[in-house]
Amino acid sequence: MKTSIIGTGLIGGSMALKLRKKGFTDYIYGIDKNEEHLQQALDRHIIDEAVSLEDGIRNADLIILAIPVDAARKLLPSILDQLQEHQTVMDSGSTKAGITNAVKDHPNRKRYVSFHPMWGTENSGPVSATDESFTGKAAVICNREESAEDAFHLVERAAQELDMHLIYMDAEDHDIHTAYISHISHITSYALANTVLEKEREEDTIFQLASSGFSSTVRLAKSHPEMWVPIFRQNRENVLDVLNEHITQLRKFKSALEKENYDFLEELIVNANKIRGILK
Amino acid sequence: MKTSIIGTGLIGGSMALKLRKKGFTDYIYGIDKNEEHLQQALDRHIIDEAVSLEDGIRNADLIILAIPVDAARKLLPSILDQLQEHQTVMDSGSTKAGITNAVKDHPNRKRYVSFHPMWGTENSGPVSATDESFTGKAAVICNREESAEDAFHLVERAAQELDMHLIYMDAEDHDIHTAYISHISHITSYALANTVLEKEREEDTIFQLASSGFSSTVRLAKSHPEMWVPIFRQNRENVLDVLNEHITQLRKFKSALEKENYDFLEELIVNANKIRGILK
Numbered sequence: 001m002k003t004s005i006i007g008t009g010l011i012g013g014s015m016a017l018k019l020r021k022k023g024f025t026d027y028i029y030g031i032d033k034n035e036e037h038l039q040q041a042l043d044r045h046i047i048d049e050a051v052s053l054e055d056g057i058r059n060a061d062l063i064i065l066a067i068p069v070d071a072a073r074k075l076l077p078s079i080l081d082q083l084q085e086h087q088t089v090m091d092s093g094s095t096k097a098g099i100t101n102a103v104k105d106h107p108n109r110k111r112y113v114s115f116h117p118m119w120g121t122e123n124s125g126p127v128s129a130t131d132e133s134f135t136g137k138a139a140v141i142c143n144r145e146e147s148a149e150d151a152f153h154l155v156e157r158a159a160q161e162l163d164m165h166l167i168y169m170d171a172e173d174h175d176i177h178t179a180y181i182s183h184i185s186h187i188t189s190y191a192l193a194n195t196v197l198e199k200e201r202e203e204d205t206i207f208q209l210a211s212s213g214f215s216s217t218v219r220l221a222k223s224h225p226e227m228w229v230p231i232f233r234q235n236r237e238n239v240l241d242v243l244n245e246h247i248t249q250l251r252k253f254k255s256a257l258e259k260e261n262y263d264f265l266e267e268l269i270v271n272a273n274k275i276r277g278i279l280k
Numbered sequence: 281m282k283t284s285i286i287g288t289g290l291i292g293g294s295m296a297l298k299l300r301k302k303g304f305t306d307y308i309y310g311i312d313k314n315e316e317h318l319q320q321a322l323d324r325h326i327i328d329e330a331v332s333l334e335d336g337i338r339n340a341d342l343i344i345l346a347i348p349v350d351a352a353r354k355l356l357p358s359i360l361d362q363l364q365e366h367q368t369v370m371d372s373g374s375t376k377a378g379i380t381n382a383v384k385d386h387p388n389r390k391r392y393v394s395f396h397p398m399w400g401t402e403n404s405g406p407v408s409a410t411d412e413s414f415t416g417k418a419a420v421i422c423n424r425e426e427s428a429e430d431a432f433h434l435v436e437r438a439a440q441e442l443d444m445h446l447i448y449m450d451a452e453d454h455d456i457h458t459a460y461i462s463h464i465s466h467i468t469s470y471a472l473a474n475t476v477l478e479k480e481r482e483e484d485t486i487f488q489l490a491s492s493g494f495s496s497t498v499r500l501a502k503s504h505p506e507m508w509v510p511i512f513r514q515n516r517e518n519v520l521d522v523l524n525e526h527i528t529q530l531r532k533f534k535s536a537l538e539k540e541n542y543d544f545l546e547e548l549i550v551n552a553n554k555i556r557g558i559l560k
Contacts, residue, residue, distance in 0.1 A: 118489055138488055167488055180476050181490050185497040188468055190552035191529040196460050197554055199525055208418050208447055209398055210461045215559055216496040217465040222556045225549040229542055240537050245479055247530055249471040250523065257520050262509055269505040272470035274477055276502045279495055 004029040004060035006053070006075070008041035010121065011092050012066030013129025015162065016046045021131050022161040031056040040126040057082050062090070062154060069093040070230035073102050080108040088151040090115045090158070094178060095234040096142045096171040110148035113155040114171060116140045117164060118182075122222035132163075139164040142171040179238035184246055186220050186228060187239070193221035284309040284340035286333070286355070288321035290401065291372050292346030293409025295442065296326045301411050302441040311336040320406040337362050342370070342434060349373040350510035353382050360388040368431040370395045370438070374458060375514040376422045376451040390428035393435040394451060396420045397444060398462075402502035412443075419444040422451040459518035464526055466500050466508060467519070473501035 003025040005012040009032075019025045030047030032038045038050045057063060057079055065072045065079075072091050079089050080103060090113045091099060100114050119137040121128065139159045144152055159166050169177070196218070232239055256265035283305040285292040289312075299305045310327030312318045318330045337343060337359055345352045345359075352371050359369050360383060370393045371379060380394050399417040401408065419439045424432055439446050449457070476498070512519055536545040 120493065140489070177489050180479065181494045184472065184475065185494045187530070187533050188472055189497060190549055191526060191533060192465065192468055193552040193555040194529045194532075194548065195464065195522060195526040197551065198529070199460065199522070209420070209457055210559055213400065213500050214461045214465045216499060217469060218555055218559065219496055220493050221552040223549075224553070225546045228549060229546050232537060232545060233540075233542055236537055236540070240534065242475060242479070243530065243534050243537070246471060246475040247527060247534070249474045249478070250467070250527055250530070252474075253467050253471060254520065254523050254527070257512060257516055257523070260513075260516070262513055265512060266505045266509050268474065269470055269503075269508060271477065272473035272501040273504070275473040275498055279490055279498065 001025045001061045002027045002029070002059060004031060004051075004056035004063045005041075005047060006031045006056065006063065006065050007067035008032045008037050008046060008126050009066065010124050010126075010128045010133075011117070012064060013041060013044075013046045013126040014131065014133035015064060015066065015092070015117075015158075016041075017044075017129055017131035018134065018162050019158060024158060024161040025062070029056045029060055037126050044126055044129070046126055046129060054082075061086065062088050062158070065089065065091040065093070068227050068230045069095050069099065069234050073099045073234070076103055076112065077106055080106050080112060083108050083111045085111075087111060088113065088154050090155045092117055094120075094182065094231045096140075096174045098234040100143050100146070100171040104146075109146055111151055113144075113147045113151050114142040115155055115159070116142070116174065116178075117159075117162070120223075122219055124224055124227070135163040137164050138167055140167045140169050140174055142169055142174050144168055175235050176238050179235055179242045183231060183235055183239050184242045186223060187232075187243060188246065189218055189220035189223075193218050281305045281341045282307045282309070282339060284311060284331075284336035284343045285321075285327060286311045286336065286343065286345050287347035288312045288317050288326060288406050289346065290404050290406075290408045290413075291397065292344060293321060293324070293326045293406040294411065294413035295344060295346065295372070295397075295438075296321075297324075297409055297411035298414065298442050299438060304438060304441040305342070309336045309340055317406050324406055324409070326406055326409060334362075341366065342368050342438070345369065345371040345373070348507050348510045349375050349379065349514050353379045353514070356383055356392065357386055360386050360392060363388050363391045365391075367391060368393065368434050370435045372397055374400075374462065374511045376420075376454045378514040380423050380426070380451040384426075389426055391431055393424075393427045393431050394422040395435055395439075396422070396454065396458075397439075397442070400503075402499055404504055404507070415443040417444050418447055420447045420449050420454055422449055422454050424448055455515050456518050459515055459522045463511060463515055463519050464522045466503060467512075467523060468526065469498055469500035469503075473498050 005016050008030045016028050028047045029051045030041045031053050041047045072093050117139045285296050288310045296308050308327045309331045310321045321327045352373050383389050397419045
């Protein structure tokens with residue numbers, strides 16, 4: 001089977017490496033606006049051949065979109081315009097309502113499978129891709145009833161080859177959930193980095209003192225705006241809801257400290273500790 | 281050399297294991313109000329003998345306080361009351377101004393070394409202690425000029441045996457810095473956990489979807505109130521300053537999203553990315 005990867009970075013590159021390793025695909029076309037990434041993807045044998053977008057769409061059985069969510073939403077309709085009945089296109093974006101709505105009424109809608117692998121790091125580019133990036137992680141397929149059976153099964157098989165476990169969900173629900181368990185973490189982490197950078201001018205001190213707790217909380221603040229501005233933009237309303245709730249929760253800590261109400265402070269922490277039972 | 285560990289949990293236990301392994305100490309007394317912890321510390325050979333506080337203070341060359349910061353501040357003056365000239369006491373708390381001020385004018389002040397190993401996890405108790413917990417981490421000694429030379433050098437040697445690198449700092453400065461690079465991360469993480477727990481009632485969904493990003497941001501929310509309420513209490517003013525700044529930073533993200541000002545959003549993220557150059 002021939003596969004085209006549109007966007008040969010961390011996500012597309014990691015998928016390509018694993019799908020080739022498992023024998024799911026035997027030839028991979030790479031499409032990328034970034035010439036340096038294309039070359040790196042060739043050098044690492046993530047792709048077999050760098051091709052134009054048109055050739056990549058025409059020649060592949062499976063087309064994987066792994067570009068920022070705004071670009072993916074813009075590109076998907078024109079990919080569907082060009083698809084033959086035997087071809088399938090899947091995406092990998094972190095927001096799902098926008099892209100599924102954009103092709104809702106497209107005559108070839110059934111050839112598209114709305115896919116989101118729940119994994120990422122603060123790093124990017126083909127150099128960061130690995131063939132075990134997705135192992136053991138969750139992947140979401142949204143609005144499965146809108147995809148053709150064969151297209152859906154192909155993507156389901158790809159997810160199995162990636163060693164991911166599948167969850168099925170409505171696209172709108174997906175975007176609410178990811179606002180809570182992924183998007184807000186990034187905003188918190190960015191804001192925390194800005195807080196420290198704002199007040200701590202003695203950078204050496206941060207560097208020397210930063211404990212593992214700080215590093216893990218602020219790790220996501222290294223994530224690039226090229227990926228995250230479009231995500232926040234597409235999931236704006238949900239993210240704003242969660243952000244408002246988060247600020248409300250922070251104000252409770254502020255109030256407990258201001259009023260020196262340490263019983264309330266303890267109550268807030270005991271409640272937060274419940275996350276222990278939910279997250280390993 | 282004989283050592284007493286007051287508080288045989290994660291921190292005290294980890295120090296004991298490593299200091300024994302390195303041959304820095306050949307007999308360790310354990311003092312703990314928690315009988316279960318004492319037994320676990322005996323079982324894991326973290327301590328040689330469980331003793332009373334009085335015996336622990338009388339018989340050791342080095343006394344290590346590894347209990348919550350409020351208890352440590354309360355206990356230290358009475359330990360100093362009982363110390364002989366050849367004995368040294370060090371603490372390991374995350375706030376330093378309160379405890380150093382509490383003994384500032386004590387006639388035996390010079391036998392105390394104000395110490396803070398910059399490491400911890402969301403876990404606790406002797407079962408979580410390891411002999412490599414502190415390896416490669418930073419440790420802070422505060423107000424070194426207030427300690428006797430021999431006491432200071434003993435603690436410096438202990439830090440070396442723990443494979444930590446030392447930083448010297450004024451206690452007040454220490455508390456400002458730790459508010460930024462440790463205490464605020466915990467509040468953020470607690471508030472994030474409470475945000476998710478507040479709105480996400482479908483706990484299975486959180487559990488299934490939670491990506492590694494979320495897990496690392498919310499990991500600290502598992503930390504216990506017994507340790508953290510006293511830290512926030514003792515460092516209340518600094519923590520409030522940083523918390524106010526953090527809420528201000530979050531409001532900038534909120535404003536950017538509300539006004540759909542994505543240039544500003546990008547600017548905020550680009551600024552946060554600078555943490556990349558500071559934290560590895």
